[in-house]
Amino acid sequence: xxxxxxxxxxxxxxxxALTKRAFKKANIANPLQVAEDGQEALDYLFxxxxxxxxxxxxxxxxxxxxxxxxxxDGLEVLKAIRGNIxxxxxxxxxxxxxKEEMDLAISYDLGVNSYIRKPVDFTQFxxxxxxxxxxxxxLNEAPPQPL
Amino acid sequence: xxxxxxxxxxxxxxxxxxPFGYFCCDKDLVLISANTTFSHWIDSTTDxxxxxxxxxxxxxxxxxHHFTDFYLxxxxxxxxxxxxxxxxxxxxxxxxxLILNSDVCRDETENIILIRxxxxxxxxxxxxxxxxxxxxxxxNLQLELAQKVAKTGHxxxxxQTEKYNFSKECLRIFGFDNDFDGSYAMFMGIIxxxxxxxxxxxxxxxxxxxxxxxxxxxxxxxxxSIRWINTQSVVDRNDTTGQMFLRGTxxxxxxxxxxxxxxxxxxxxxxxxxxTAQEGIWxxxxxxxxxxxxxxxxxxxxxxVDEMMRKELFYFMDExxxxxxxxxxxKRKKGIPxxxxxxxxxxxxxxxxxxxxxxxxxxxxEYDGALAMVMNINNRKKADEQIKxxxxxxxxxVNERTRDxxxxxxxxxxxxxxxxxGVFDWDVVNNILVWDEEMYEVFNVPSxxxxxxxxxxxxxxxxxxxxxxxxxxxxALESGNELDFDFRIIWPDKSIHFIKGYGFVQKNxxxxxxxxxxxxxxxxxxxxxxxxxxxxxKELEAFSYSVSHDLRAPxxxxxxxxxxxxxxxxxxxxxxxxAYLERVRTETQRMGVLIDxxxxxxxxxxxxxxxxxxxxxxxxxxxxxxxxxxxxxxxIIAHISDNLITEGDANLLEIMLxxxxxxxxxxxxxxxxxxxxxxxxxxxxxxxxxxxxxxxGFNMDKSKKLFGAFQRMHKQSDFEGTGIxxxxxxxxxxxxxxxxxxxxxxxxxxxxxxxxxx
Numbered sequence: 005x006x007x008x009x010x011x012x013x014x015x016x017x018x019x020x021a022l023t024k025r026a027f028k029k030a031n032i033a034n035p036l037q038v039a040e041d042g043q044e045a046l047d048y049l050f051x052x053x054x055x056x057x058x059x060x061x062x063x064x065x066x067x068x069x070x071x072x073x074x075x076x077d078g079l080e081v082l083k084a085i086r087g088n089i090x091x092x093x094x095x096x097x098x099x100x101x102x103k104e105e106m107d108l109a110i111s112y113d114l115g116v117n118s119y120i121r122k123p124v125d126f127t128q129f130x131x132x133x134x135x136x137x138x139x140x141x142x143l144n145e146a147p148p149q150p151l
Numbered sequence: 152x153x154x155x156x157x158x159x160x161x162x163x164x165x166x167x168x169x170p171f172g173y174f175c176c177d178k179d180l181v182l183i184s185a186n187t188t189f190s191h192w193i194d195s196t197t198d199x200x201x202x203x204x205x206x207x208x209x210x211x212x213x214x215x216h217h218f219t220d221f222y223l224x225x226x227x228x229x230x231x232x233x234x235x236x237x238x239x240x241x242x243x244x245x246x247x248x249l250i251l252n253s254d255v256c257r258d259e260t261e262n263i264i265l266i267r268x269x270x271x272x273x274x275x276x277x278x279x280x281x282x283x284x285x286x287x288x289x290x291n292l293q294l295e296l297a298q299k300v301a302k303t304g305h306x307x308x309x310x311q312t313e314k315y316n317f318s319k320e321c322l323r324i325f326g327f328d329n330d331f332d333g334s335y336a337m338f339m340g341i342i343x344x345x346x347x348x349x350x351x352x353x354x355x356x357x358x359x360x361x362x363x364x365x366x367x368x369x370x371x372x373x374x375x376s377i378r379w380i381n382t383q384s385v386v387d388r389n390d391t392t393g394q395m396f397l398r399g400t401x402x403x404x405x406x407x408x409x410x411x412x413x414x415x416x417x418x419x420x421x422x423x424x425x426x427t428a429q430e431g432i433w434x435x436x437x438x439x440x441x442x443x444x445x446x447x448x449x450x451x452x453x454x455x456v457d458e459m460m461r462k463e464l465f466y467f468m469d470e471x472x473x474x475x476x477x478x479x480x481x482k483r484k485k486g487i488p489x490x491x492x493x494x495x496x497x498x499x500x501x502x503x504x505x506x507x508x509x510x511x512x513x514x515x516x517e518y519d520g521a522l523a524m525v526m527n528i529n530n531r532k533k534a535d536e537q538i539k540x541x542x543x544x545x546x547x548x549v550n551e552r553t554r555d556x557x558x559x560x561x562x563x564x565x566x567x568x569x570x571x572x573g574v575f576d577w578d579v580v581n582n583i584l585v586w587d588e589e590m591y592e593v594f595n596v597p598s599x600x601x602x603x604x605x606x607x608x609x610x611x612x613x614x615x616x617x618x619x620x621x622x623x624x625x626x627a628l629e630s631g632n633e634l635d636f637d638f639r640i641i642w643p644d645k646s647i648h649f650i651k652g653y654g655f656v657q658k659n660x661x662x663x664x665x666x667x668x669x670x671x672x673x674x675x676x677x678x679x680x681x682x683x684x685x686x687x688x689k690e691l692e693a694f695s696y697s698v699s700h701d702l703r704a705p706x707x708x709x710x711x712x713x714x715x716x717x718x719x720x721x722x723x724x725x726x727x728x729x730a731y732l733e734r735v736r737t738e739t740q741r742m743g744v745l746i747d748x749x750x751x752x753x754x755x756x757x758x759x760x761x762x763x764x765x766x767x768x769x770x771x772x773x774x775x776x777x778x779x780x781x782x783x784x785x786x787i788i789a790h791i792s793d794n795l796i797t798e799g800d801a802n803l804l805e806i807m808l809x810x811x812x813x814x815x816x817x818x819x820x821x822x823x824x825x826x827x828x829x830x831x832x833x834x835x836x837x838x839x840x841x842x843x844x845x846x847x848g849f850n851m852d853k854s855k856k857l858f859g860a861f862q863r864m865h866k867q868s869d870f871e872g873t874g875i876x877x878x879x880x881x882x883x884x885x886x887x888x889x890x891x892x893x894x895x896x897x898x899x900x901x902x903x904x905x906x907x908x909x
Contacts, residue, residue, distance in 0.1 A: 016704050016708075018704070018705070018707075018708035018711070018712070019704060019707065019708070022707065022708065022711040022712075022715075025711070025715060071700075072700045072701075100700070101700045101701075101703040101704055101707075102700050103747075103750065104695070105754075122703075122704075122707060123707070123743075124703055124706045124707045124710055124739060124740055124742075124743030125710055125736075125740050125743070126707065126710045126711035126713075126714045126715075127714065129707065129711065
């Protein structure tokens with residue numbers, strides 16, 4: 005398990021806290037960076053605005069992206085990530101309440117790596133997070149750094 | 152002077168001054184010389200010695216014939232003639248009568264070269280003896296004249312010598328010149344062959360003792376023409392010797408015969424005309440009785456000629472005809488001819504329409520009946536009536552059609568007005584665009600500002616729609632297909648209107664478009680409804696989206712924090728508090744399920760229906776197998792008919808069948824085994840599918856809300872469920888134009904029937 009940052013893009017405080025709790029229960033200790041809207045997520049990733057001092061080559065190991073976000077919505081964020089040479093290979097997992105087919109289709113069209121629907125039952129949610137961490141942080145080989 | 156000459160001179164003087172006339176002429180009667188006496192007789196002023204005058208110059212026509220008939224022939228044959236009396240006409244219109252004694256001189260070949268004549272003048276005061284003779288001559292001349300005028304000649308025939316003696320006129324009548332030798336054979340030679348028998352018969356009759364005869368016969372003249380001769384004769388008989396002598400006259404009756412022939416011919420002609428005429432000819436007497444009808448007339452009426460004769464005219468008509476005929480006959484009696492149409496009644500009692508040309512006939516100046524030419528116009532009359540009838544029918548039809556057309560036009564224009572449909576007619580070739588009144592309202596253009604060309608229409612079109620509109624029109628013109636498209640126009644008040652354009656193209660025989668005719672109407676309201684529908688669909692989607700997002704998120708929070716409380720602070724709570732928290736979590740999760748189910752239902756409603764052949768038997772079997780695989784139900788006995796095939800959306804039909812089969816299994820849950828039937832029957836002629844179970848059933852009285860969302864027939868504790876399943880089933884079946892209903896009895900199973908594509 006690497007030690008790299010996980011970027012959680014989520015505006016719901018309850019969900020943020022519950023997600024952190026699930027990570028903790030699953031013994032995932034990677035630092036969790038939370039962006040509460042789409043713009044903040046993009047600023048963080050491209051080291052712009054409030055994050056301009058950040059090294060933009062230091063990318064998170066995975067982005068957990070909610071779709072329904074203020075300012076810039078999740079699909080726009082995904083589009084921007086895939087559209088930038090630095091971030092185009094960055095693993096992005098949509099983690100959302102939506103089961104809309106349109107959302108699923110567009111997400112995959114835009115090149116999402118995985119699409120997970122958050123269950124209401126927290127026990128199940130915690131299990132999803134555990135498996136997600138196991139897979140993306142342990143089993144999955146990270147993409148090479150772009151040139 | 153020689154003594155011979157002296158004698159000659161004296162003789163000449165004596166000769167010239169002799170009391171008788173002397174002259175010489177050649178055989179053509181040209182005078183060669185004459186003594187002074189003769190010269191003085193015939194012309195005191197002319198010296199005839201020069202030989203330039205002919206004796207015949209002094210003859211009247213009659214005299215000439217007499218001379219050539221009776222003087223020359225005996226002179227030429229015998230060489231002399233004696234005491235031939237002749238009257239000469241002198242240039243001063245006087246006449247002299249001479250007694251001629253002539254002889255001829257011939258040359259060595261016996262040709263006559265000279266006629267020498269001495270003439271003695273006879274005067275009334277001269278000799279009494281000669282007077283008598285003169286009267287005889289006169290009578291002869293008169294007879295001759297009379298014969299000539301009457302074209303009658305006289306003749307004698309001596310049967311003993313078989314010789315004829317013809318008078319001059321007789322010779323002429325029979326066409327003989329001086330060449331008639333008087334023989335019977337020569338006479339018979341000119342008789343028309345057809346009349347030879349007739350003459351032979353006459354001859355036999357005479358031999359048998361007839362004393363007179365009369366006969367008409369023909370002769371053939373030298374020029375081939377035919378002459379009719381009437382001969383009358385008496386036969387003189389010497390009773391003792393039996394010798395006969397015939398005297399007779401022969402008359403040229405050719406003219407009379409010709410006239411008779413002509414009359415006969417023309418009578419025949421008229422008779423033929425009357426008999427064979429196509430027109431009827433009808434004659435009545437003054438008592439109105441038929442005195443003559445021809446065959447055609449009788450035929451027309453279906454009678455024979457004999458049947459019609461002596462019948463009253465009125466016999467051949469009906470009462471109305473009789474009245475009319477009486478009036479007409481009054482006119483005839485007043486002498487008025489007339490042409491009119493009339494209707495007779497035939498023997499077969501059918502009407503006969505005729506055209507009559509009729510006029511009165513008179514005898515001794517008094518009305519004696521009427522004559523009519525009658526033409527059959529029955530066919531014409533029938534044709535006239537038929538034409539009249541056809542015309543009336545046609546007129547009626549035209550009126551009817553006109554009325555229909557008017558009604559249709561009115562309806563059309565009312566419909567047009569009510570629907571605000573404008574009609575346009577574009578002459579493509581000349582670019583003349585004609586709009587009806589409604590068009591001006593549709594486009595909100597005053598008619599006086601419309602230029603009547605394509606560009607005038609184009610100018611009204613929304614700039615964004617101009618290109619596509621022009622393209623659509625061009626495509627229609629090129630392909631000849633119907634024009635059907637929507638476009639926007641901008642009214643003068645800047646408001647935007649949606650217009651539906653529909654039209655078709657007319658082409659000429661070369662296939663070039665010449666006319667585009669069609670309709671335009673304002674569909675702005677329809678469009679705005681469509682837009683609103685589209686908008687509300689979007690809103691529904693947004694709502695569903697937010698339901699799935701925004702409503703589920705707090706639920707997860709409630710569940711999550713309840714669990715956190717249990718996990719982190721469970722040791723501070725008693726069992727009841729822990730149980731309450733568990734209930735909070737259960738209800739929360741149930742609500743999550745409800746929300747999911749509701750989303751599913753709304754998603755189905757928004758699905759575009761596919762159409763494909765679907766084998767529902769195969770789908771039902773796989774559903775049951777999946778349920779069996781879960782292993783949490785009693786054994787399932789499925790009776791599924793093979794090949795329950797329909798057309799529809801396979802995914803939706805599978806969702807529908809899954810719901811029904813799950814229900815069937817679920818509500819059989821308390822039995823030892825589950826029995827399910829899936830089949831097809833016909834109900835009221837419609838193919839109807841059914842799914843039947845032997846489960847707990849339900850109360851039919853309370854089944855009204857069976858298919859409503861969230862409606863449940865059982866307690867949650869008895870059977871789990873959200874009440875969405877049957878609502879989904881109904882939604883899917885109605886999307887397939889079908890109906891679903893159920894029959895059930897408590898504790899005796901339920902049957903769900905459904906039809907598709909009614």
